[in-house]
Amino acid sequence: MAGLSSHMKRSRAGGFLRLSMSKQARDDLKGYLFVSPWIISLLVFTAYPMIASFYFAMTDYTILNPPRWVGLGNFEVMFTKDPLYWKSVANTAFYALLEVPLSLAVGLVLAMLLNQRIKGIGFYRTAYYLPGLMPAVASTLLWMVLLDPRLGLVNAALRGVGLPRLGWLRSAAWSKPALILMSLWGGSGGVMLIFLAALKEVPESLLEAAMIDGANAWQRFWRVTLPMITPTIFFNLIMGIIGSFQVFASAFIAGAAGGGSEAGPLNSLLVYMLHLYRNAFRYFNMGYASAMALAMFVVLIILSMALIRSSKYWVYYEVAGRR
Amino acid sequence: MSANNGVARSAVSRREFLQLAGLAGSAAVLAACGAPPTPAATEPPTEAAAPEAVTVSWWNQFSTPTCQEVFPRVIEEFEQTYPAVKVEYEISGGPPGGGDYIEVLLARIAAGNPPDTATLWSPPSQFGARGSLTAIDDMMANAKWAKPDAFYAGPLKSCQWQGKTFGLPASAGAGCIFINTAHFEEKGLSTKREDFPKTWDALKALSEKFVVWEDGELKHAGFIPWTQSWLKPVWSELNGGKLFDAEKVQYQIVSDQNTEWLEHWVKWLDEQYGGDIEQLNIYGTWGDVYPEAAFQLGQCSIEMSGSWACTDAAIPFEWEVMKFPSGPSGSKSVTGFWPNWWVMPKGVPHPNEAFLLCEWFATQGWVTWYKAVMDTPAWKNFPEGVLTQKLVDQAGLERAQEIHNFFAAYLEDTAGMWTSPIEDFASDTLNSSIDEVLHKVKLPVEALAEAQELCQAKLDEVLQGM
Numbered sequence: 140m141a142g143l144s145s146h147m148k149r150s151r152a153g154g155f156l157r158l159s160m161s162k163q164a165r166d167d168l169k170g171y172l173f174v175s176p177w178i179i180s181l182l183v184f185t186a187y188p189m190i191a192s193f194y195f196a197m198t199d200y201t202i203l204n205p206p207r208w209v210g211l212g213n214f215e216v217m218f219t220k221d222p223l224y225w226k227s228v229a230n231t232a233f234y235a236l237l238e239v240p241l242s243l244a245v246g247l248v249l250a251m252l253l254n255q256r257i258k259g260i261g262f263y264r265t266a267y268y269l270p271g272l273m274p275a276v277a278s279t280l281l282w283m284v285l286l287d288p289r290l291g292l293v294n295a296a297l298r299g300v301g302l303p304r305l306g307w308l309r310s311a312a313w314s315k316p317a318l319i320l321m322s323l324w325g326g327s328g329g330v331m332l333i334f335l336a337a338l339k340e341v342p343e344s345l346l347e348a349a350m351i352d353g354a355n356a357w358q359r360f361w362r363v364t365l366p367m368i369t370p371t372i373f374f375n376l377i378m379g380i381i382g383s384f385q386v387f388a389s390a391f392i393a394g395a396a397g398g399g400s401e402a403g404p405l406n407s408l409l410v411y412m413l414h415l416y417r418n419a420f421r422y423f424n425m426g427y428a429s430a431m432a433l434a435m436f437v438v439l440i441i442l443s444m445a446l447i448r449s450s451k452y453w454v455y456y457e458v459a460g461r462r
Numbered sequence: 463m464s465a466n467n468g469v470a471r472s473a474v475s476r477r478e479f480l481q482l483a484g485l486a487g488s489a490a491v492l493a494a495c496g497a498p499p500t501p502a503a504t505e506p507p508t509e510a511a512a513p514e515a516v517t518v519s520w521w522n523q524f525s526t527p528t529c530q531e532v533f534p535r536v537i538e539e540f541e542q543t544y545p546a547v548k549v550e551y552e553i554s555g556g557p558p559g560g561g562d563y564i565e566v567l568l569a570r571i572a573a574g575n576p577p578d579t580a581t582l583w584s585p586p587s588q589f590g591a592r593g594s595l596t597a598i599d600d601m602m603a604n605a606k607w608a609k610p611d612a613f614y615a616g617p618l619k620s621c622q623w624q625g626k627t628f629g630l631p632a633s634a635g636a637g638c639i640f641i642n643t644a645h646f647e648e649k650g651l652s653t654k655r656e657d658f659p660k661t662w663d664a665l666k667a668l669s670e671k672f673v674v675w676e677d678g679e680l681k682h683a684g685f686i687p688w689t690q691s692w693l694k695p696v697w698s699e700l701n702g703g704k705l706f707d708a709e710k711v712q713y714q715i716v717s718d719q720n721t722e723w724l725e726h727w728v729k730w731l732d733e734q735y736g737g738d739i740e741q742l743n744i745y746g747t748w749g750d751v752y753p754e755a756a757f758q759l760g761q762c763s764i765e766m767s768g769s770w771a772c773t774d775a776a777i778p779f780e781w782e783v784m785k786f787p788s789g790p791s792g793s794k795s796v797t798g799f800w801p802n803w804w805v806m807p808k809g810v811p812h813p814n815e816a817f818l819l820c821e822w823f824a825t826q827g828w829v830t831w832y833k834a835v836m837d838t839p840a841w842k843n844f845p846e847g848v849l850t851q852k853l854v855d856q857a858g859l860e861r862a863q864e865i866h867n868f869f870a871a872y873l874e875d876t877a878g879m880w881t882s883p884i885e886d887f888a889s890d891t892l893n894s895s896i897d898e899v900l901h902k903v904k905l906p907v908e909a910l911a912e913a914q915e916l917c918q919a920k921l922d923e924v925l926q927g928m
Contacts, residue, residue: 169481199927202568203594207927222916223894288744309743311901404740405901406894420564421886422920423592 196433200426202419213430224431226406227414230315234410235383238319242379243372245323246330251360253331254338264335271328275388282321283308283393308393311405318408321389326382330375337371338364369454377446381439387412411435516815517548518578523563525555528774532834536827540819543826547815567807568594576807578816581823582629584886586621586805590628591883591928596806597626601817607825607843616876617801617840619708623883629805630824633831634840635768636869636876637693637798639685639784640751640777645672645763655868658784660795662700665764665787666730672763673734680735680745683756685764688727688900689749691893693766696798697723699877701789706888706917708881713921715892715914716907719791724899724906726789731900739900751775768800769838769869773852783868796877801840838869884924888917 160168171178196213198206217224253264270278285291286307294304307317341364349359365372387410394408395401402409411431419428524533530553537549552558557566557577564584570576571594582589589595602610608630610618617631643653649671652658659665669684687697698705703719706712735742742748746756749765752775756762760779767775772783785795804820806813828839829848836850853862882888895909904912 172481172485201592201927202572203589203592204927220919222912287747289746304744306740306744310740401890401893404743405897405903417890420562420568421890422884423568423588 192429192432195426195429197430198426200429201423202425203423206426209426213427214434216427217430217434223406223409223414227409227411230407230409231384231386231411233315234318234386235380237316238322238383238386239376239379241319241323242326242330243375245327246375247334247372249327249331250334250338254335264332267331268328270325273325275325276392278325279321279389279392282317282324282389286317286320306404308408309404311403311407314393314403314407318386318389318393321393322383322386330379333371333375334368337368341367366455367457370456373446373450373454377443380442380446384435384439385412386410387416391416515546515548516812517550518812518815518819520549520551520579520581520819521557521563521567521577522551522553522581523555523583524553524581528834529553532831536823536830539830540822540827543822544815544818547818549819571807571809574809576810578806578810578812579819580805580807581632582803582805585880585882586629586803587623587881588883588885589805590621590623590626591924593928594808595628596808596810596813596816597628598630598806598817598820599627601814602627605817605821607841608821612825612843613840614799614842614873614876616873616879617799619878620801620880621803621805622881629803630820631801631840632804632824632828633770633802633837634799634873634876635770635801636838636872637690637696637766637768637786637800638869638872639786640757640765640767640771641782641784642757642760642763643780643782645760653782655782655784659787661787662726662789666734669730669764670734675736680742681761683746683748683762684734686735686742686748686762687730687766688896690766691889691896692800693798694889694892694896695877695879696786696796697789699796700786700792701726702791702793704878705892706878706882708878711921711925713882713888713914713917715910715917717910719789720910721906722791723789724896724910727896728899728902728906737902751777751781769836772836772865773850773856774835783865785872794875796875797872798879799838799840799873799876801880802837836866836869838873840873844870882921884917884920887920891916891920 195206197208197210199209199212200206249267253260253267273281285293288294288304288306288309291307293307298304305313307313345363345367346359349363354362390402390408390410390413394403394413402413415428415431415435418424418431520537522533524530533551533553537551541548556563557570559566567576567580586595590597599610602608610627613631614634617634618627621627621629621631639658641653641658646653651668651671659668665685665687672682672684673680674682695705698720701719701723703717703723704714705720707714731737731739731742746759746761747754748756748762751757751765751767751771755765757765758775758777771777786797788795804823806816806820810816825841825843828837828841829845831837832839832844832848833851836853847863849859849862849866853865856862857865891913895904895913898904899906899909
């Protein structure tokens with residue numbers, strides 16, 4: 140909008156103040172008008188709720204009554220009095236620490252396998268991507284059947300190879316791995332697609348040159364392909380971390396099936412977002428839930444910034460002058 | 463030659479068209495965002511108000527085929543009885559327009575444009591205590607059917623907070639024990655209700671008769687008492703204890719009776735089921751009597767559920783219902799109940815008509831529902847002779863009447879339930895505590911002490927904020 144004012148001239152005509160705009164200013168205005176629906180939507184549906192949430196985080200707010208200012212009271216409860224808060228943090232950290240690297244690895248392996256010119260490759264790419272299109276509720280219910288300890292196919296397969304049956308969602312130790320398994324099945328397709336696009340951008344000439352120099356397949360992958368796709372790894376890593384911190388639907392549905400508490404055996408499926416949801420909509424503690432949301436926001440900002448800073452050491456951008 | 467080189471100029475150029483479209487789109491977004499919320503109607507009273515049809519909205523979470531078939535009939539009957547009142551509703555499993563039911567309902571109450579009536583599956587005491595529901599005591603006093611003494615005490619108390627009533631219990635699905643009569647007969651055991659164990663120890667001994675282990679795996683269970691978490695208050699009162707005292711507004715989780723209750727369960731787990739709760743849960747899907755659960759699969763002979771399961775669970779074999787036995791420190795059998803609650807949010811535009819609808823569902827309207835599903839009514843003046851048709855078809859008229867009478871009589875002895883303003887928080891906390899005890903992570907006395915502290919602190923915080 141700054142450019143606009145520098146091109147504006149005031150003139151008087153017939154006693155009325157009249158604004159005449161230069162062509163540049165008019166073009167700028169048109170541009171802003173075209174993006175105005177998006178900007179308004181961003182302000183109304185994203186920025187305003189965020190700012191409101193920051194305010195509610197400092198209040199005792201039940202939704203049903205006006206908010207009452209408590210300052211940092213919610214944070215005090217969160218960090219010192221709520222035993223389930225740290226449980227939810229631990230569960231989410233466990234989930235994220237395993238799910239994100241596995242998701243990247245599986246996505247990359249799938250992308251490499253699907254980056255071939257063979258007949259029917261389109262079918263395989265579609266087949267591996269399709270699970271990602273399944274709604275979370277449906278896929279969780281499907282996996283609950285597959286992971287049934289007594290009748291599920293997964294335990295049947297384990298028994299078939301002589302391994303013991305696992306409790307999966309009915310076990311405190313195996314419920315989170317079960318959740319990760321569900322996530323890998325549903326989420327790897329999207330990661331795979333992005334990696335596939337990146338792999339296609341790796342110049343053939345570099346790979347050919349490496350081959351001529353005697354590099355084997357592993358060396359070509361490690362020394363040429365991997366560095367070339369580090370920007371994509373970086374992107375998937377940040378998106379994966381943000382997504383894993385926000386896991387909710389599968390934990391919410393699967394938790395009820397585990398017996399015991401509604402968040403799995405020994406609250407093993409009480410992830411951060413589930414604890415937040417319960418506080419907001421089950422315990423009428425929207426103020427506290429907003430405080431939890433703010434805390435997560437801060438942590439994610441810090442993590443993202445740390446990753447961005449670290450990227451200069453391991454992310455290679457082909458654009459000249461950018462490393 | 464013209465400036466545009468002989469090409470005919472259209473009335474509106476493409477650039478101008480796009481400019482106009484952008485302006486129109488922005489204007490539309492601004493208009494949508496700026497639309498004021500529908501104000502709650504507060505029409506001034508008129509001296510000679512002409513009678514006109516009033517439309518009341520009803521929100522619910524029902525979605526099953528039976529609900530979709532039966533509830534429209536209930537509404538139709540209501541509208542025939544009250545021609546001046548029309549009901550706007552849908553049976554889609556959630557609020558109109560979609561979304562999470564409780565989230566949207568809370569948001570609408572907060573925004574001041576709630577539905578006229580709503581059905582809740584968690585107790586009105588929580589909402590009423592926070593001032594989000596309309597108190598209906600005056601309306602009940604003048605009601606045709608839904609007078610205060612027309613309901614069983616326990617279910618009605620679940621709608622009350624500090625002397626005010628904030629909803630009506632349309633149903634009071636009473637809890638009970640189900641037995642597989644064929645399994646009992648195979649073992650030469652009596653299936654008569656009067657012969658069923660009256661104490662926990664006797665029930666445990668009976669359960670042991672059915673437990674079968676083969677090659678280190680549990681093949682068949684007798685009775686597993688901890689599978690239905692909604693019956694926690696019942697188990698506490700069966701042993702002479704209490705979890706929440708509604709009169710004193712105080713949690714009483716820490717008590718010798720409650721400690722004894724949980725110790726009894728741990729002993730049961732150790733003596734009959736190998737002592738490892740997770741391993742036990744691998745062996746079967748214990749809990750309730752519905753398809754795919756161990757009871758229906760023939761893997762368990764004694765189970766718990768509610769009255770609705772008599773028809774809703776479609777149990778494919780002969781069964782009988784029994785009362786809960788009392789614990790070592792208890793003296794009488796009590797049951798639990800799980801109502802469907804009908805409430806009127808605060809600020810509804812048509813409170814009188816909304817109350818008529820709530821009253822209808824809780825009284826006359828429930829007759830239509832009960833003919834389809836055996837969901838024990840909370841209304842004491844329920845007409846005689848009305849039975850669930852499916853049960854009549856399944857078991858015959860006499861037996862259906864007998865089972866109806868069993869549940870109706872049992873409702874006179876209910877445990878105190880659903881009366882806390884922090885019901886969901888307390889329930890989740892207690893579930894976690896019991897889970898820790900069964901996992902042997904904590905002793906009963908430790909787990910109960912922690913639950914007591916958390917629940918009482920939460921209760922104090924909520925009461926302070928009111």
